[in-house]
Amino acid sequence: MSYSLPGPKSKAIFERGLSTLRHGSRYTKAAAQSAAKGYLPPAQIIVDRAAGDFIWDSDGNRFIDFQNGWATNPLGNCHPEIIEAVHQAHQRYGYHWEHPLRAELAEKLVGIMPDSSLSRFSYEVSGTEAAESAIHLALCHKQRRYIISFTSCFHGEGLGTKMVSAYNSDNNKFMEGWAGGVIKAPYPYSENIPAGMTQEQYVEYCLWYLENHITDFITPADNIAAVIIEPGLAEGGNWIPSKDFIQGIRRICNNHDWLMIADEVLTGVGRTGKMWGIQHYDVTPDILVAGKNLSGGIEPCAGVAARDEILGDNPRATAGSTFAGTPAGCAAALKTLEIYQRDNIIDHAEKLGTIAQQRMANWQSQYGIVGEVRSLGLLLGVSFKAEKAQEEDFYIARSVRNHMLNHGVWAICDSEPTVRMYPALNMAEANLLEGLDIMEAAIAEIDNNGATVGDYPPLPSGNTGF
Numbered sequence: 001m002s003y004s005l006p007g008p009k010s011k012a013i014f015e016r017g018l019s020t021l022r023h024g025s026r027y028t029k030a031a032a033q034s035a036a037k038g039y040l041p042p043a044q045i046i047v048d049r050a051a052g053d054f055i056w057d058s059d060g061n062r063f064i065d066f067q068n069g070w071a072t073n074p075l076g077n078c079h080p081e082i083i084e085a086v087h088q089a090h091q092r093y094g095y096h097w098e099h100p101l102r103a104e105l106a107e108k109l110v111g112i113m114p115d116s117s118l119s120r121f122s123y124e125v126s127g128t129e130a131a132e133s134a135i136h137l138a139l140c141h142k143q144r145r146y147i148i149s150f151t152s153c154f155h156g157e158g159l160g161t162k163m164v165s166a167y168n169s170d171n172n173k174f175m176e177g178w179a180g181g182v183i184k185a186p187y188p189y190s191e192n193i194p195a196g197m198t199q200e201q202y203v204e205y206c207l208w209y210l211e212n213h214i215t216d217f218i219t220p221a222d223n224i225a226a227v228i229i230e231p232g233l234a235e236g237g238n239w240i241p242s243k244d245f246i247q248g249i250r251r252i253c254n255n256h257d258w259l260m261i262a263d264e265v266l267t268g269v270g271r272t273g274k275m276w277g278i279q280h281y282d283v284t285p286d287i288l289v290a291g292k293n294l295s296g297g298i299e300p301c302a303g304v305a306a307r308d309e310i311l312g313d314n315p316r317a318t319a320g321s322t323f324a325g326t327p328a329g330c331a332a333a334l335k336t337l338e339i340y341q342r343d344n345i346i347d348h349a350e351k352l353g354t355i356a357q358q359r360m361a362n363w364q365s366q367y368g369i370v371g372e373v374r375s376l377g378l379l380l381g382v383s384f385k386a387e388k389a390q391e392e393d394f395y396i397a398r399s400v401r402n403h404m405l406n407h408g409v410w411a412i413c414d415s416e417p418t419v420r421m422y423p424a425l426n427m428a429e430a431n432l433l434e435g436l437d438i439m440e441a442a443i444a445e446i447d448n449n450g451a452t453v454g455d456y457p458p459l460p461s462g463n464t465g466f
């Protein structure tokens with residue numbers, strides 16, 4: 001199977017948006033830049049319909065879905081039971097703030113938290129709002145001014161979360177003045193470690209920076225409210241932190257009297273093969289941020305869980321935009337969690353994660369272009385490196401992703417030289433393995449013949465760039 005993308009119908013829809021949508025012309029520029037370097041234009045699709053493990057583009061081409069609505073469809077595309085629950089909530093309540101599902105879902109959520117101390121829940125619409133709310137809550141609770149976040153982390157696209165996030169310095173250009181309350185600490189990546197340090201030494205360095213450098217040279221410890229961390233630095237390239245690192249953060253937070261915020265928007269609700277990513281580390285955060293999977297992929301639902309004294313009575317920490325905790329969003333989450341329990345979804349995700357890990361285990365030794373295979377449950381990523389001087393790591397990753405798409409697998413390659421995959425937690429094993437077979441064929445092809453696309457700066461996921 002080999003597609004030529006975009007197909008004519010997708011292309012026509014895509015061209016419609018060129019003059020009106022944000023970044024409408026970015027694809028054209030990227031394609032021209034790619035061509036100028038002697039490469040192909042990046043492949044792209046417009047989704048026509050979606051069901052279970054698959055999506056179809058407007059030209060009728062079918063794809064195994066490893067992109068998963070940017071990791072938001074834990075039970076596959078368009079789950080009929082969740083759609084029905086949402087439909088019923090819409091019919092019964094329309095939109096009102098004061099509805100019974102709000103309390104029902106909060107009860108369920110505090111019941112599945114990594115620790116019973118996280119006993120309260122506050123609703124938001126998106127992961128971005130939830131992360132901002134968690135930060136605001138921490139500042140108000142501690143009555144302090146600073147938050148510590150990590151290099152390459154991603155917490156959202158609001159003004160506050162843009163400041164806390166740290167893809168790269170260019171990302172925050174022109175907004176530097178807004179970031180006064182954020183201190184960025186180094187994250188212990190497993191590749192490109194500086195000064196010939198081992199991974200363990202680098203983890204130690206990052207913890208030393210957090211514990212000593214910041215408090216000795218940037219601001220005293222009692223000015224800092226919280227450390228915000230993803231227990232799996234997802235958008236930044238699916239980096240999986242070591243137990244020493246996450247437990248070290250908890251220890252330092254305790255020593256310095258800082259709150260620990262786990263942003264589980266992407267790692268949470270089963271993505272890593274446990275209900276919460278932080279459970280891999282035997283650590284309890286003070287505040288936990290949830291989103292994405294919680295909605296079942298159908299209707300937005302996000303929020304913040306925290307200890308009673310943090311979220312129970314803090315009049316300064318206002319939260320919740322108009323559509324936070326809609327009846328339909330709560331209904332989607334309630335039905336999603338009901339199906340998780342009924343169908344042992346987390347166990348299935350853990351099993352699939354092991355299968356994927358085993359399937360990808362030899363890629364690093366087998367293919368020169370593979371930098372690292374990283375996975376935690378179904379948070380899957382393969383990083384790439386260029387072997388020829390004139391190529392860039394990013395082009396290799398983008399070319400592998402392009403080849404996968406042309407052969408029927410939809411995955412993410414964003415601003416890192418990494419192809420990231422977020423299969424549904426209930427994906428059929430055969431579909432997962434077929435997708436990984438196609439991925440390996442793509443890697444073998446690019447390993448043999450070099451990069452085929454060279455668009456930079458990157459388009460979101462190599463698609464339309466809208």
Ligand SMILES: Cc1ncc(COP(=O)(O)O)c(C=O)c1O
Pocket residue numbers: 126127128129131154155156157230234235263264265266267291292
């Ligand atoms: C860790 C993390 N936090 C927050 C967000 C923002 O969530 P949303 O896009 O739903 O606003 C994301 C989105 O990818 C994320 O990965």
